[in-house]
Amino acid sequence: MARRKLTPPVRFTFDGLYSSAIPGETLLQALSRRRVPILSRSIKYHRPRGPLCGTGQCASCLVRVNGAPNQRACRTFPQEGDRIRTENAWPSVRLDLFGAFDLIFPRHLDTLHGFRRPLFLRPAYHAVVRRLAGTGKLPTSPTEGSLGPDPRAGPLLSTYLVVGGGASGSRAARALADAPGHRSVRLLDRGGASALGKGPLPPNLHVERRTSLLFLPPPATSAAPFVGIAAREGGGAVEVWASKVLLAPGGYDAFLLFTGNDRPGVLTADGALALRQGGRVPFRRALIFGGGRRAETLIKLLKGRVAAVAAPGPLEAATGSTAKALSVPTYPGHLLVASKGRRRVHGALLRDRKTGQRTSMKVDAIVLAHRRVPNVPLYFQVGAKMHWREGTGAFYPDLDASGCTSVPRIYAAGEGAGFVETLALEASVDRAVQGMLEGASFRRPDVELPGRVRAEGPNVLLAYYRELLEQPWLGKRVLCPCEDVVLEELDEAVHEGFTGTEVVKRFTGAGTGICQGRYCLPDVLLLLSILEGRPPSEVGFITQRPPVWPVPLGDLARLPAGGVPPALEELGAPPATRSPASGGA
Numbered sequence: 001m002a003r004r005k006l007t008p009p010v011r012f013t014f015d016g017l018y019s020s021a022i023p024g025e026t027l028l029q030a031l032s033r034r035r036v037p038i039l040s041r042s043i044k045y046h047r048p049r050g051p052l053c054g055t056g057q058c059a060s061c062l063v064r065v066n067g068a069p070n071q072r073a074c075r076t077f078p079q080e081g082d083r084i085r086t087e088n089a090w091p092s093v094r095l096d097l098f099g100a101f102d103l104i105f106p107r108h109l110d111t112l113h114g115f116r117r118p119l120f121l122r123p124a125y126h127a128v129v130r131r132l133a134g135t136g137k138l139p140t141s142p143t144e145g146s147l148g149p150d151p152r153a154g155p156l157l158s159t160y161l162v163v164g165g166g167a168s169g170s171r172a173a174r175a176l177a178d179a180p181g182h183r184s185v186r187l188l189d190r191g192g193a194s195a196l197g198k199g200p201l202p203p204n205l206h207v208e209r210r211t212s213l214l215f216l217p218p219p220a221t222s223a224a225p226f227v228g229i230a231a232r233e234g235g236g237a238v239e240v241w242a243s244k245v246l247l248a249p250g251g252y253d254a255f256l257l258f259t260g261n262d263r264p265g266v267l268t269a270d271g272a273l274a275l276r277q278g279g280r281v282p283f284r285r286a287l288i289f290g291g292g293r294r295a296e297t298l299i300k301l302l303k304g305r306v307a308a309v310a311a312p313g314p315l316e317a318a319t320g321s322t323a324k325a326l327s328v329p330t331y332p333g334h335l336l337v338a339s340k341g342r343r344r345v346h347g348a349l350l351r352d353r354k355t356g357q358r359t360s361m362k363v364d365a366i367v368l369a370h371r372r373v374p375n376v377p378l379y380f381q382v383g384a385k386m387h388w389r390e391g392t393g394a395f396y397p398d399l400d401a402s403g404c405t406s407v408p409r410i411y412a413a414g415e416g417a418g419f420v421e422t423l424a425l426e427a428s429v430d431r432a433v434q435g436m437l438e439g440a441s442f443r444r445p446d447v448e449l450p451g452r453v454r455a456e457g458p459n460v461l462l463a464y465y466r467e468l469l470e471q472p473w474l475g476k477r478v479l480c481p482c483e484d485v486v487l488e489e490l491d492e493a494v495h496e497g498f499t500g501t502e503v504v505k506r507f508t509g510a511g512t513g514i515c516q517g518r519y520c521l522p523d524v525l526l527l528l529s530i531l532e533g534r535p536p537s538e539v540g541f542i543t544q545r546p547p548v549w550p551v552p553l554g555d556l557a558r559l560p561a562g563g564v565p566p567a568l569e570e571l572g573a574p575p576a577t578r579s580p581a582s583g584g585a
Contacts (some may be wrong), residue, residue: 007022007023008022009066010023010080011081012079012083012084013082016085019031024077026065026073026075026077027074027084028061028074029063029274029275030078030392031330032051032275032282033282036050036267036280036283038050038051038093038343038344040086040087040091041087041088041096041098041099042088042481043135044101044483045101045109045476045484046088047478048093048264048342048408049101049264050264050265051074051264051275052255052267052481053253053268053270054267054268054270054271054273055191055250055252055270055271055274055517056072056074056075057252057270057515057518058481058515058518059135059482059513061073062088062135062514063085063087063089063552064087064136066083068139069087069135069136069138070087070135074274087136088135088299094343108122110489111416114190119353122261129537135482150221155238156208156230156240156241156357157184157242158183158186158206158240159184159242159243159437160185160186160242160243160246160479161226161240161247162185162214162246162401163188163216163245163247164191165187165188165191165192165194165209166250166414166415168248168250168413168414168419168428169246169248170187170195170196170438170515171197171429172248173185174196174205175429177202177204179437184204185202186205186207186242187208188211188213189208190210190211190233191209192210195311195313198401212232212549213229213230214228214230214546214549215381215548217380218382218410225241225242225243226245226409226410228238228242228245229546229547229556229559231555235555237555237559239560244436245410246410247378247379247416247430248417249374249375250375251374251375252270252375252518253268253294254368255268255519255525256371256523257465257479257527258338258468258477259338259474259477260339260475260476261339263339263344264343264345265339265365265366266366267366267367268367268369269290269367271367272302273301273373281305283364284305285305285306285364285365286302286364286365286366287336287348287363287367288306288308289309289310289311289367289368291312291366291370292316292319293316294369295311296318299322299323302367303326306326307328307329307362308329308330309327309330310330310332310334311330311334312333312460313460315330315504325340331350331352333352333353333354333416334353335351335471336349336366337468337471338348338475340562341422345364347362347363347364349474353464369462371392372415372420373392373393374416374418376416376544377516379405379544380541382410383406384397384398384412385397385405388535388537389418389452389453389455390454391418391454391457392453393461393522393525393536394453396417396452396453399418402431402434402435402438403428404432412428413428413433418452418453419452419453421451424451425451428449428452449581461526462502462530465523465526465530474512478510479510479520479523479524480520480524481520482514482515482519483509483510485520487527489510490508490528491531494532501541502523502541504528505542510524511542516544525541
């Protein structure tokens with residue numbers, strides 16, 4: 001019998017020490033075999049930072065790769081000989097002298113009103129503020145961090161463009177490709193579009209993996225196609241032309257406000273699942289916070305590593321049954337008050353919302369599975385009408401009966417459009433696909449389609465946060481992990497007379513970080529609603545400016561001129577009837 005050939009590991013250095021990765025695993029997975037790593041320090045207080053989402057949504061796992069700053073460890077695949085270093089720390093990430101700011105300013109550091117007196121020290125103050133105002137350093141030489149040539153020629157032309165390669169996007173792309181007429185279909189996915197499976201694809205379905213849509217302006221006229229900009233991880237940007245667009249961006253697990261919520265060891269459910277490799281995770285005793293199906297999934301997959309399950313309200317029957325079958329203690333109706341530990345999570349503090357009794361437990365991870373929110377930047381950016389829905393406490397696009405948004409020829413489906421149940425997800429995709437094929441347009445705003453997130457009723461987290469705000473102060477409660485904005489700064493902004501998300505963003509900096517508000521705005525909206533005494537829908541959202549995902553400016557500078565897009569009728573024609581000048585599928 002022939003021996004199986006073993007693939008040699010990839011060797012690299014991490015802060016000068018040799019390490020290795022299994023081919024195909026991310027840098028974050030390679031660094032997380034034993035425990036959750038400390039990868040950087042925060043921007044203002046230099047608090048330890050470790051992975052949070054594990055999917056490239058946040059900015060908590062930034063490292064320096066071969067001189068290129070701010071590379072996400074969860075999206076980086078190590079190459080032989082890579083030089084990888086931690087960032088934003090001096091002299092090292094383990095012992096950072098700038099971490100003294102966290103102790104000197106226990107509540108918050110006011111960089112807007114402070115550092116003014118005495119006048120002769122103002123230059124020194126400015127130097128300190130500049131040191132606390134940036135993430136990472138520029139490449140140390142012109143060759144380090146260079147991107148190389150653009151690997152693709154553009155523009156990419158197709159009849160239908162599907163954004164998002166999850167279950168919904170993949171289902172839609174296949175359905176559009178299999179429809180009569182053999183129109184060309186292009187699928188853009190930030191990941192590997194694994195939901196498509198490994199079988200052969202229809203010849204008219206083109207998949208762009210590890211590619212993000214950065215900008216999708218509405219066309220100038222109804223007869224013009226959509227002309228967007230996409231970027232591939234690893235370098236290269238290209239124009240994308242399409243007659244109709246289906247947005248299926250999906251959702252993600254939200255952040256949560258509590259003392260010490262930014263410590264390494266605090267993970268979203270996405271992050272815990274991303275770190276799970278070969279059935280192993282970099283923690284031994286995790287507290288899962290959430291009582292729904294997401295928590296149930298984690299209990300099953302992290303079997304033997306779950307110390308307890310807590311939730312802001314009651315546990316769903318299936319979650320409670322699964323926890324009971326595995327002898328996992330449950331704490332329904334509890335506040336997550338604080339995590340314990342300075343450099344990493346070493347414990348958690350819970351409080352019963354009815355009795356007020358406190359429970360302290362030893363854990364080395366806190367996994368947030370309490371709330372899923374949609375990826376909405378592209379909807380806002382393209383100008384689609386959005387409405388607040390209390391079911392998850394988030395904004396979702398208005399849809400008509402055909403799945404069309406308020407922007408003609410842009411459709412929405414899947415979790416990002418507000419559909420949660422499996423059957424509802426599939427029905428939303430089928431509805432949008434049928435609408436695209438039939439050429440349906442937006443008829444009536446915000447139709448209550450079956451299986452969609454509840455539009456009215458109580459929001460569980462609003463009542464939860466009202467109680468949490470009444471708890472005694474135990475330490476910093478970080479609202480915006482990217483910019484190190486804490487709850488006290490939000491409260492100060494409201495007392496100063498600043499109202500509304502857009503104005504408060506400019507005062508505090510919340511929502512201006514690398515993640516563009518994905519992990520702070522869902523909570524900022526709820527908290528401002530409480531502090532201002534008005535519904536979250538009136539608090540509003542921040543302006544969504546391109547790019548949707550961070551991209552090196554060099555990619556955009558090297559973007560080739562796409563020329564004049566063809567007429568809409570020609571773009572919608574089968575590939576065989578197009579003129580050579582109009583571009584290929």
